[in-house]
Amino acid sequence: MTSALDTSYDAIVAGSGPGGAAVARELAMGGARVLILEQGGAAPLAGTVTQMARMAAIPGKGAFLHSDGSLLVQGITAGGSSAVNFATAAAPPLALFAAYGVDLAPALAALRAQLPIAPLPDALIGPMATRIMAAARASGLDWHKFDKMIRAPACRAGCWRCAYGCPFGAKWSARDFLDEAARHGARLVDQARVLRVVLEDGRARGVEVVHGGRTHTVAAPLVVLAGGGIGSPRLLHNSGLAPRRSPFFSDPVVAVIGTADDIDGGAEVPMAAGLRLDDEGVTLADMTLPGPMYQAFALQAGRVDRVGAHRRSLTVMVKIRDEIGGSVGPHWVNKHLRAADRAKLDHGIGIARTVLAAAGARKLFQTHHFAAHPGGSVRIGAGVDSDLRTRAAGLYVCDASVIPQAWGLPPTLTLLCLGKRLGQHLSAQSLSVFRA
Numbered sequence: 001m002t003s004a005l006d007t008s009y010d011a012i013v014a015g016s017g018p019g020g021a022a023v024a025r026e027l028a029m030g031g032a033r034v035l036i037l038e039q040g041g042a043a044p045l046a047g048t049v050t051q052m053a054r055m056a057a058i059p060g061k062g063a064f065l066h067s068d069g070s071l072l073v074q075g076i077t078a079g080g081s082s083a084v085n086f087a088t089a090a091a092p093p094l095a096l097f098a099a100y101g102v103d104l105a106p107a108l109a110a111l112r113a114q115l116p117i118a119p120l121p122d123a124l125i126g127p128m129a130t131r132i133m134a135a136a137r138a139s140g141l142d143w144h145k146f147d148k149m150i151r152a153p154a155c156r157a158g159c160w161r162c163a164y165g166c167p168f169g170a171k172w173s174a175r176d177f178l179d180e181a182a183r184h185g186a187r188l189v190d191q192a193r194v195l196r197v198v199l200e201d202g203r204a205r206g207v208e209v210v211h212g213g214r215t216h217t218v219a220a221p222l223v224v225l226a227g228g229g230i231g232s233p234r235l236l237h238n239s240g241l242a243p244r245r246s247p248f249f250s251d252p253v254v255a256v257i258g259t260a261d262d263i264d265g266g267a268e269v270p271m272a273a274g275l276r277l278d279d280e281g282v283t284l285a286d287m288t289l290p291g292p293m294y295q296a297f298a299l300q301a302g303r304v305d306r307v308g309a310h311r312r313s314l315t316v317m318v319k320i321r322d323e324i325g326g327s328v329g330p331h332w333v334n335k336h337l338r339a340a341d342r343a344k345l346d347h348g349i350g351i352a353r354t355v356l357a358a359a360g361a362r363k364l365f366q367t368h369h370f371a372a373h374p375g376g377s378v379r380i381g382a383g384v385d386s387d388l389r390t391r392a393a394g395l396y397v398c399d400a401s402v403i404p405q406a407w408g409l410p411p412t413l414t415l416l417c418l419g420k421r422l423g424q425h426l427s428a429q430s431l432s433v434f435r436a
């Protein structure tokens with residue numbers, strides 16, 4: 001039988017997170033023969049801590065320790081980080097993208113009609129999120145339910161598995177779009193690590209990819225890099241199209257935690273509700289996580305006395321819009337907080353402590369910062385143009401790396417909009433242009 005890597009395609013998409021899955025789906029629906037290459041695995045999501053750790057905790061792949069001791073995590077699997085993310089949906093800031101010549105309004109309207117985007121019904125909001133929301137509102141804060149990408153009828157109250165990868169099909173992930181792309185003929189090859197783009201006369205001709213212990217060269221006149229905020233700048237560098245180091249943002253987070261003796265919980269959807277201070281670049285939300293993740297937080301903060309308090313611990317997440325800096329390098333990722341970032345975190349931590357105290361929590365502590373939104377490393381206006389095209393013909397980038405400015409928002413819905421827009425743009429151009 002011919003292997004998927006022994007033939008040529010109209011388009012190759014390298015990476016299968018939200019950006020890659022959205023563009024692959026759109027291209028496949030437009031009739032293109034599409035190959036999606038993903039370095040992670042595509043086993044069904046099991047919702048277990050061991051599977052999640054394989055996807056997002058392997059050092060140097062899913063987890064990167066910075067020299068200041070902070071951690072950056074990402075999902076290395078079919079669907080990318082969306083497989084393990086918290087499913088919070090934020091609309092793209094349309095004016096920000098319009099300033100770069102990118103109109104995301106049509107894609108947003110279409111996606112809103114297709115995707116399960118809505119706040120959770122009260123029955124699915126856990127007791128900890130409810131307690132935190134009531135305390136925040138009593139403190140005069142505009143704490144409100146967030147939109148989630150969750151199919152409420154399939155979601156189970158008292159379940160905690162979504163943070164590990166929802167096995168019940170309730171949480172939307174980019175795997176849903178990969179499945180749709182496959183129904184339109186796209187082929188997904190997992191455990192396939194793209195090494196570089198093959199270029200001839202300044203034009204993309206395909207990719208070099210390692211799969212099954214062999215290096216293959218697969219031809220296509222159109223290549224879309226969608227390896228995420230860390231993967232795509234590395235692929236461009238390996239292809240001779242980007243510098244060795246690319247600065248980036250990561251939206252650092254601190255978890256502020258306290259114990260309330262009159263609550264018994266610990267199993268609920270995280271980020272059900274929160275507070276967005278967009279002008280200040282600070283977001284707060286409830287963040288009840290499964291026991292092992294909570295215990296890792298307590299240990300990281302040196303609070304051995306709190307390790308056993310998971311079911312009684314209220315957690316508020318403080319996330320900030322950090323300045324672009326640090327560097328994604330060929331074999332490392334490193335970024336430190338600047339003074340302005342530290343001030344934003346401190347501001348948010350102060351609010352979180354007020355909310356937790358109002359919720360009846362005591363013995364408050366906070367974690368070191370960590371991050372899960374690498375992006376801005378191949379920015380629109382710098383690494384790609386407003387059509388997400390690189391300086392090589394036929395080579396595009398579509399993932400969090402193209403976000404043009406410091407960010408601070410849940411990126412998934414924005415990346416789906418970018419992917420849909422790019423897929424439609426390329427389909428409209430007619431793939432015959434690239435076959436020439």
Ligand SMILES: Cc1cc2nc3c(=O)[nH]c(=O)nc-3n(C[C@H](O)[C@H](O)[C@H](O)COP(=O)(O)OP(=O)(O)OC[C@H]3O[C@@H](n4cnc5c(N)ncnc54)[C@H](O)[C@@H]3O)c2cc1C
Pocket residue numbers: 014015016017018019020037038039040056073074075076077078079080081082084085086087088089090192193194195226227228229231232235271372373374398399400401409410411412413415
């Ligand atoms: C714990 C956690 C919670 C989060 N919560 C939210 C949330 O609630 N809402 C939200 O909007 N966002 C959330 N995010 C962030 C969001 O999921 C990511 O920003 C988003 O998935 C990024 O999409 P992307 O298209 O840039 O690619 P990614 O999701 O980063 O996927 C890129 C894929 O490309 C693959 N790849 C990279 N290099 C190569 C290569 N050389 N060859 C082959 N494959 C390659 C990777 O293995 C990966 O699977 C969260 C993230 C995490 C980790």
